[in-house]
Amino acid sequence: MSSAIEDDSTLTDRYQTTVPASVRRALNLKRRDRIHYTIRPNGEVVLTRARDESSQDPVVANFLAFLERDMQQQPENIRPVTASTFAEAERLTSGIEVDLDEALPEDDDDA
Template sequence: MPALLKKVSTITEKGQVTVPKSVRDALGLGYGGRIAFYIDENRHVSIEKEIEEEDDPVVDSFLSFLSRDMEKHPEHIQEFPQALRQRMVELTKGMQVDLDDPIIGDVTI
């Protein structure tokens, strides 16, 4: 597969590399952006923009609330209803899910 873009950088004495502007632009990287390096079995290197998980203060607060409530009131914790569990099994029968796959599109919680 031909490359869309090829740029060359030089490694400094300290092992640093300047990422060319055209590469930064293509990856959507700005100052302080992070990149991940991947090396395959053939020693081919690819880079990607590192997507950092953003903390959501509302979600963090809600999860903390749930955690405190479960510790204070363990008697309120109930088993997942069998009928709902069975319905979930029926609805997802034959589906293959990789929990490590990225979620595509917007997600609203």
């Protein structure tokens, strides 16, 4: 999105609200879709379309949550990916071929 979308809604007596049309359009929400709320430490609330839980990998989700916490707690450690960083990653992985369709080997517990 190129510019911020802002809108308001009102809470009912039962703490319910209608998601404004501008937000529904921006998130491509349809009837019965689920909404995900992220409450940041500064009190900011981020509203996103909820992902299908059956497609979420719990290991990846936990790793991403760890990264998010780490970046929030230690923002001074965040560094940009520069051209030289990218070149170093390319150098380290040059000549390595990966077949994404290849079956993973069984874990070797004897190692």
